[in-house]
Amino acid sequence: MASSPPPLAWPAVHKRFAAVLGANRILKRREDLLAYDCDGLTLHRHAPNLVVLPRSAAEVVTAVKLCVESGLPFVARGSGTGLSGGAISSDGAVVIVTSRMRRILDVDVDNQTILVEPGVINNWVTRAVAGDGFYYAPDPSSQNVCSIGGNVAENSGGVHCLKYGVTSNHVLELEVVLPDGSLTRFGGHVAEMPGLDLRGLFIGSEGTLGIATAIRLRLLRQPETVRVLLADFAAMEAAGDGVRRIIAAGILPAGMEIMDNFTLNATEDLLRTGVYNRRAAAALLVELDGQAAEVEAACQATEDLLTAAGAEGVRKADSPAACERLWEGRKAAFAAMGRIxxxxxxxxxxxxxxxxxxxxxxxxxxxxxxxxxxxxxxxxxxxxxxxxxxxxxxxxxxxxxxxxxxxxxxxxxxxxxxxxxxxxxxxxxxxxxxxxxxxxxxxxxxxxxxxxxxxxxxxxxxxxxxxxxxxxxxxxxxxxxxxxxx
CATH class of the missing domain: 3.30.70.2740 (Alpha-Beta Plaits)
Structure with a gap:
């Protein structure tokens, strides 16, 4: 396994990286490095000795090859929103940050794909194709700040993973810099490729197999109709029973989310939406999407099932703004804890x-x-x-x-x-x-x-x-x- 150079060697390492990549592509001052001492998990912190900020696949290749030549390990990092300590430097690893690689390289509406660099923010993908009637399904709660490269590394999910799956279900092709600095591609323009599924192997490998520098994603047509229901329950068990009844009835929502009383009060304190019942033991959000007739029938059936499970109240939203208002608290749940x-x-x-x-x-x-x-x-x-x-x-x-x-x-x-x-x-x-x-x-x-x-x-x-x-x-x-x- 690669080992870190002794402390006195770091100035020489800094000088070498700056000479090859340029001084504007590295961070070495302590006050700059502290910004990279953790990811979204702050339980443990470890500041790196060197951060590299490439702007292209070629610069990632160069950075990795410099690590190999210097006998240094490396850690790939995107927006740093991960919650498992996966982007923290260890053993003197150089942190290679892809957040400056933010270009959308190709939009292929005819074939419903988009090619992006790893630093592209999750919800930028949907914004880039919304005008053509498409969207990108995986939607982590941090989708306004998390990057596609990080989503690929962690195989991220989100609210809509119940119906549409996680990141691996929406990635067709990857351009990857391997740990020896060579550049290769996994997958292709079509879903089914012959040979071993190296694309699937790489997704979720958490940076242990290399760094993705370009990602081709699958796009979906925007659903004709979306409805969101918010049900209040006096007991968490009743909310769980509502979930069971919906699935047992053969209804497949786009997403189903539960917040307990502690969480819904924290989000209401933060946002003051007025949509959450502060006395409820649990709030269950159900989103249904698809063709209009299908969604309307499923919406009525779901409301009946929630009532049968003991819901004390069910509210429905049928406009984009109203749906967003019901989801707002769930999306802000983690942030709301910061006030407590x-x-x-x-x-x-x-x-x-x-x-x-x-x-x-x-x-x-x-x-x-x-x-x-x-x-x-x-x-x-x-x-x-x-x-x-x-x-x-x-x-x-x-x-x-x-x-x-x-x-x-x-x-x-x-x-x-x-x-x-x-x-x-x-x-x-x-x-x-x-x-x-x-x-x-x-x-x-x-x-x-x-x-x-x-x-x-x-x-x-x-x-x-x-x-x-x-x-x-x-x-x-x-x-x-x-x-x-x-």
Missing amino acids: SPSYYVQDGVVPRSALPKVLQAIAGISRRYGLPIANVFHAGDGNLHPLILYDHHEPGIVQRVEQAGADILHLCVEMGGSITGEHGIGADKRCAMALMFSTMDLDTMTRVRQAVDPQQRANPNKLFPTPTGCAEASRRSVRVPVEVY
Whole structure:
């Protein structure tokens, strides 16, 4: 594995990169580097020794080759909105930031594709093609700031993943700089390509197989009609039953999201929308889209099903502005927590829909056990939980307690037949938890694939896969507390 040069060697490294790429393409001052010491997960911080800011694929190639020649690992970084510590420098890695690569290279309306650079912001894609009647389906809550390159690295999802899938369902082709600095392409203009699916292998690899420098995305026709329903429930179990009834009836919404009372009050305090019932134990948002007649029928059926499940009130929105107003609070849920707590730690586990009531009860027990407030907001349709653990980072010893609470939630998800991540990725944060889901042989197989592409493991070291030393240290620092599932 690549190793960092000794501290005295960094000035020489800075000089070499500046000489080849230009001084305006690197950051080396401490005050500049601090802006890159974490991603959206602020639980752990580590400032890099060097940041590179390429503007083209050729400059990414040059930066990676310089890393190889200097014996340095590297970390790819987009907008830095990730929530798993995947874009943090480690082992003296050079951070290669693609946020200046923001060109839309080609729009092919006839074939419903668009070719973009990795720094293009998620919602810019839809804005670029909306006038032609198209949109890009994956929509993380951070879609106003997160980049397509990061979405590809993490295989991001969003509200609409229930019906339309995650990023991997919408990427046709990738231009990639491999860890040795060579440039290649995975996939093609059409969905089905012969040979091994290297495109699929790269998506979700979290920067461990290289850096994407151009991405061809699939576009969808804008639906003829969109309706959004907001239902209030006196109990979280009733909201979960509403989700179950909708799916059992054969209705496939574009998205279904639940916020608990803690979360909906926090968002209402922030936005003052007036649309959320502050007394409700849970708010369930359901979006339906498609042909007008189909949506109207599904909307009426869904309202009836929600009422049968115990909804105390159901509001409907049928104009774009009204739909956006109902969704506004859900999109701002994470930001709203910033007004309540100095820090928060978000988890990203997945459980079967049928297990949601038991899991939420168990999370409430974890909250009580550790004395930490936990807000719940999640993709109810596919069981992707986003519990937000609130804490004050100034409190002595708090980080270990927060990490242990988060670990208990991950154990809980796996015990219920789920996963340790749905869309935020593994990164540095959850790599030690990979052993909860995969056997030693499974992990060895994945590592062999990585080594075939990157024998020296220069690309994003110490991410995604557990390392014996690091994970042994983590296990010694904390003792697992059994999770009670009621």
